[in-house]
Amino acid sequence: MPLFRAFCIAGLITATAAPVFAATYGPELQGFDYPYPLKHFEFQSQGESLQMGYMDVPANGKPNGRSVVLMHGKNFCGATWESSIKALSDAGYRVIAPDQIGFCSSSKPDHYQYSFQQLALNTHQLLEKLGVQKATLVGHSTGGMLATRYALMYPGQTEQLALVNPIGLEDWKALGVPSLSVDQWYARELNVSAEGIRKYQLNTYYVGRWKPEYERWVDMYAGLSNGPGHTRVAWNSALIYDMIFTQPVYYEFKDLKMPTLLLIGTSDNTAIGKDVAPPAVKAKLGNYAVLGKQAAKLIPHATLVEFPGLGHAPQMEEPARFHAALLQGLNAL
Template structure:
C-alpha cells in the first residue's frame, strides 16, 4: 500500500462506518451562521474596513490587537487559510501580542466576517491590494506577515508585490508549494466547484480535515472550527458563500506562486508539519498523480532551496495546522525566529 493511500485509509474507514442516521444527526446539530459569520464568537473584537473595489462597496472584517508586555513597536499581519478564518489564529494572536507585537488578523473578502460579493474577480494580487489598503488605513507602513495554507500563497504574493513594506515572511504549511495543474491534477470549473460547495456538511469537513490535515488524528477543540465553516455554509447566505468559495478555489488552482519563490527578497521562514497531505483536487486526480502530490515532508525542503533567504523549521508527525495542533511548540519556534531575525541588520 502506498504512503498516500495508507494516510487516507483511516478517514475512508471512518466515513464508511458512519451510519446515515448519525451523519444526518450531525448535520442537524450544526449551527447556522449569517453570511458574514454573524452568530459566531470571535476571540477579540471584530472591526470592519469599508472600501471600494471593482465597482462595489465592500467591507473587510479584522481584529486589531494591541501589543502587551514589553512593546517592540512591530506589527504582525495574520493571513488565514481557505477553510479557516481570522478567529482560528486565536492562540497565535495571544502569543504574539504577549511577546510585544501589534497583531492584525483580517478576514479576506469572500471569507468569514467579510463581504461575499455576487461578482468579483478574485486574484491574489487583488487580495493583497485590499490588505495593503487596510494596513495603510491603520497607519502600518511595514509589517511581518504570517500566512497559513492559502494565506501562505497570499502572503507570498503580498511580499512580492510590496517588498518594501514587509519585514519578515513566515509561511505555515502553505499550499502552492507545487503547481498541481502542471502535475496533471484535473481542473474543475467554477460551476463544478459551486455544486460541490453547496453540498458541504460538518461531517464531510470533519472527515476531510481529520484524514488530510491531522494524519487521522483529532482533538475535541477542532470541532469549533468545523462548526464555524459548516455553519457558514449552512446558513441563510449559503449560496453566496458557496459561489465565492468556488471562485476562490479557481483562484488557488490557476494562480500558482510556486515559480516566484525565487524572487522573494525578505527573510522567510517555512514552518512545516511534515504529515500534511493537502493538495487541491487530489481526490479526483489519477492514482499516479495522487501518489506524487501533497508530500509536505519533501515539499518544505524543496521550496526552502528556492527561497534566497529562507529558514526551514519542520514539525515531524504534525499536520496542516501545527499552530493549532501544538500551539506551545509552534509559537516557541516562531518567536525564536522572529526575535533572531529582528536582530539581523
C-alpha cells in the same frame, strides 16, 4: 463540498463519535463569537462597496514596535488564529488578523474577479488605514500563497515572511491534475456538512488525532456554509478555488527578498484537486516532507523548521510547540 470533500479519498477517512453541529451563521458569519473585538474596513473595489472584517490586537506584553499580519487559509478565518494572536501579543507584537473578501466576516460579492493580487491590494489598503507601514506576514495554507504575493508586490513594506504549511509549493495543473470549472467547484461547495468537514480535518489537519477544541472550528465553517447565505458563500468559495488552482506563486519564490521562515508539519498531504487526479499523479502530490525542503532551496533567504508527524495546521495541533518555533524565528531577524 469545499476542500474537505475535494480531498476525502476513499479508505483514508475514519468516522468519529463527535456530534454533528446544527448551528448556522449569517453570510458574514453573524452570530459567531470572535476571540477579540471585530472591526470592519469599508472600501470600494471592482465597482462594489465591500467591507473586510479584522481584529487589531495591541501588544499585551512589553511592546516591541513590530506588527504581524496573520493571513488565514481557505477553510479557516481570522478567528482560527486565536492562540497565535495571544502568543504574539504576549510577546509584544501588534497583531492584525483580517478576513479576506469572500471569507467569514467579510463581504461575499455577487460578482468579483478574485486574484491574489487583488486580495493583497485589499490588505495593503487596510494596513495603510491602520497606519502600519511595515509588517511581518504570517500566512497559513492558502494564506501562504497570499502572503507570498503580498511580499512580491510590497517588498518594502514586508519586514519578514513566515509560511505555515502553505499550499502552492507545487503547481498542480502542471503536474497533471485536471482543471475543474467554476460550476463544478460550485456544485461541490453546495454540499458542505459538519460531518464531512470533521472527517477531512481529522485526517489532514490533525493526522487522525482529534481534540474537543477542534469542534469550534467545524461549527464555524459548517454554520457559515449552511446558513442563510448558503448559495452566496458557495459561489464565492468556488471562485476562490479557481483562483488557487490557476494562479501559482511557486515560480516566483526565487524573487522573494526578505527573510522567510518555513514552518512545516511533515505529515500534511494537502493538494488541490487530488481526488480527481490520475492515480500516478495523486501518489506524488502533497508530500510536505519533501515540499518543505524543496521550497527552502527555492527561496533565497529561507529558514526551514519542520514539525515531524504534524499535519496541515501545526499552530492548532500543537500550539505551544509551534509558537515557540515561530517566535524564535521572528526574533532571529
